[in-house]
Amino acid sequence: MSSIYEQIGGAAAVEKAVDIFYRKMLIDDRVASYFDDVDMDRQRAKQMAFLTMVLGGPSHYAGQDMRRAHAHLVKRGLGDLHVDVVIEHLGDTLKELGANEQQIAAVAAIANSVRNDVLGR
Amino acid sequence: MPRVHCDGRDLTLSSDDNLLDALLGAGVQVASSCRAGACQQCLVKAVRGVPPASAQSGLKDAQRAQGYFLACQAKLTEDLTLSLSAARELDTPGSVVSLDALSSSVVRVLVRPGAAFEYRAGQYVTLIRSDGLARSYSLASRPDSDGGCLELHVRVFPQGRMSGWLASARALHAEVSLRGPLGECFYVPGQPAQPLLLVGTGTGLAPLWGILHDALAAGHTGPIELWHGARTAGGLYLVSELEALAARHRNFTYRRCLLEGPAGVGVELGNLDVAVLASATSFEGRRVFLCGDAQLVQQTKRKIFLKGAAMREIHADAFLASPA
Ligand SMILES: Cc1cc2nc3c(=O)[nH]c(=O)nc-3n(C[C@H](O)[C@H](O)[C@H](O)COP(=O)(O)OP(=O)(O)OC[C@H]3O[C@@H](n4cnc5c(N)ncnc54)[C@H](O)[C@@H]3O)c2cc1C
Numbered sequence: 334m335s336s337i338y339e340q341i342g343g344a345a346a347v348e349k350a351v352d353i354f355y356r357k358m359l360i361d362d363r364v365a366s367y368f369d370d371v372d373m374d375r376q377r378a379k380q381m382a383f384l385t386m387v388l389g390g391p392s393h394y395a396g397q398d399m400r401r402a403h404a405h406l407v408k409r410g411l412g413d414l415h416v417d418v419v420i421e422h423l424g425d426t427l428k429e430l431g432a433n434e435q436q437i438a439a440v441a442a443i444a445n446s447v448r449n450d451v452l453g454r
Numbered sequence: 455m456p457r458v459h460c461d462g463r464d465l466t467l468s469s470d471d472n473l474l475d476a477l478l479g480a481g482v483q484v485a486s487s488c489r490a491g492a493c494q495q496c497l498v499k500a501v502r503g504v505p506p507a508s509a510q511s512g513l514k515d516a517q518r519a520q521g522y523f524l525a526c527q528a529k530l531t532e533d534l535t536l537s538l539s540a541a542r543e544l545d546t547p548g549s550v551v552s553l554d555a556l557s558s559s560v561v562r563v564l565v566r567p568g569a570a571f572e573y574r575a576g577q578y579v580t581l582i583r584s585d586g587l588a589r590s591y592s593l594a595s596r597p598d599s600d601g602g603c604l605e606l607h608v609r610v611f612p613q614g615r616m617s618g619w620l621a622s623a624r625a626l627h628a629e630v631s632l633r634g635p636l637g638e639c640f641y642v643p644g645q646p647a648q649p650l651l652l653v654g655t656g657t658g659l660a661p662l663w664g665i666l667h668d669a670l671a672a673g674h675t676g677p678i679e680l681w682h683g684a685r686t687a688g689g690l691y692l693v694s695e696l697e698a699l700a701a702r703h704r705n706f707t708y709r710r711c712l713l714e715g716p717a718g719v720g721v722e723l724g725n726l727d728v729a730v731l732a733s734a735t736s737f738e739g740r741r742v743f744l745c746g747d748a749q750l751v752q753q754t755k756r757k758i759f760l761k762g763a764a765m766r767e768i769h770a771d772a773f774l775a776s777p778a
């Protein structure tokens with residue numbers, strides 16, 4: 334079976350999804366502060382990596398990488414609520430791009446599978 | 455702890471330091487300017503070992519493959535042998551052939567490259583003086599214009615080490631080195647009907663001037679809107695030239711924005727980002743170029759993205775000042 338990454342249109346669709354998703358994050362006060370002081374282009378490249386990963390595209394991250402990438406955010410209070418917000422915006426983004434409920438649930442499951450790594454537990 | 459071998463010396467670095475600070479701290483002379491990955495003056499070459507990919511952004515593929523990287527952006531994780539002088543082979547010699555005032559605070563500098571120099575209008579070069587002082591300047595010229603000279607618009611700061619020198623007659627006929635061209639702020643032909651939005655403050659007009667002429671020469675048919683912002687009217691330049699272009703090209707609009715009055719025909723009062731943002735309900739589908747004051751560029755980039763422009767369509771050069 335092909336991954337959702339391929340089903341929604343591969344790298345080109347992810348490119349579009351990143352803009353939509355990143356906009357939602359930047360205007361949401363619950364999470365925006367985590368993206369405040371970082372270079373936008375670099376940040377967007379990381380969002381691209383994030384989406385590719387949770388959509389099951391070609392990605393090379395291990396749990397250890399997720400711990401390292403988010404360790405400084407955990408120090409600043411990153412917790413379950415923030416992961417929930419990410420998953421919420423992820424679902425809304427995919428809905429806008431025409432994904433169905435089943436696909437969205439599958440993507441949320443991948444995101445949830447690294448929750449403990451992201452939160453350093 | 456990664457070890458670095460260069461200039462016949464061995465250094466052990468802590469992994470928290472960027473390579474530039476570590477080398478300077480150890481008394482190794484490395485020329486540098488912006489310390490933000492823009493000017494590329496601290497470009498070094500790994501002659502043995504693999505440099506960190508994150509310190510190679512903005513480099514050409516061929517340069518990456520040869521092991522070049524930016525010392526100011528590098529946190530080392532493995533041992534390297536460095537050449538500090540190799541990057542000079544990449545530079546193009548040039549000479550300053552003319553200096554003339556565009557306004558009371560902006561000087562137009564023409565530099566003639568001493569060898570073939572391929573670039574796109576709107577990119578920037580790092581101008582290196584014979585004593586090693588280096589600053590980045592955007593290219594207002596197009597490769598086939600100005601008799602092959604590079605045109606720079608330099609804002610003169612009275613205390614400015616480079617701009618003060620360029621504003622004086624001493625700079626005329628001086629030999630310089632050029633590193634670059636650098637950056638991705640330029641017009642790419644294709645999609646001739648796409649609306650273009652060009653926004654700049656002060657000498658941020660330099661790259662926009664080049665991009666505008668490139669787009670017009672390519673027969674761009676979509677609307678082209680150029681906003682030039684300054685604190686006072688004295689900060690605007692090339693006003694009559696831009697007005698004449700707007701009269702000649704129906705798809706080109708020229709708008710000015712001043713922080714301090716007076717307002718007039720085609721001149722708005724207030725913050726440039728606010729005026730630009732208020733000019734449309736959505737920026738979806740536009741190709742955007744933002745140049746000049748670093749803070750304004752970053753802010754406007756974010757706001758325009760939030761108001762619908764695709765990130766891939768936003769090209770920005772923040773004119774970062776060099777730390778003392
Ligand atoms: C990618 C890029 C492109 C650039 N393109 C251009 C360009 O096309 N035209 C152009 O004029 N500049 C451009 N710059 C800025 C330029 O590189 C220099 O920073 C600028 O000319 C000042 O250098 P200086 O040696 O004269 O001043 P410095 O000796 O570095 O600074 C001396 C003093 O000048 C004043 N000063 C310097 N910069 C500023 C500032 N931005 N705002 C307020 N005060 C300041 C301060 O008082 C400072 O202490 C660009 C920068 C970058 C990174």
Ligand code: HEM
Nearest residue numbers: 364367368371379382383386394402415416419444447451
């Ligand atoms: C839901 C699970 C999550 C996954 C799978 C995930 C995945 C990723 C990935 C792959 C990267 C890039 C790592 C790199 O290349 O360095 C990254 C970086 C980042 N993530 Fe997440 N992320 C998650 C949750 C979150 C949350 C909840 C936040 C904050 C609200 C967040 C904020 C960030 C930030 C700010 C960066 C960039 C860090 C830096 O500047 O280096 N992430 N994430």
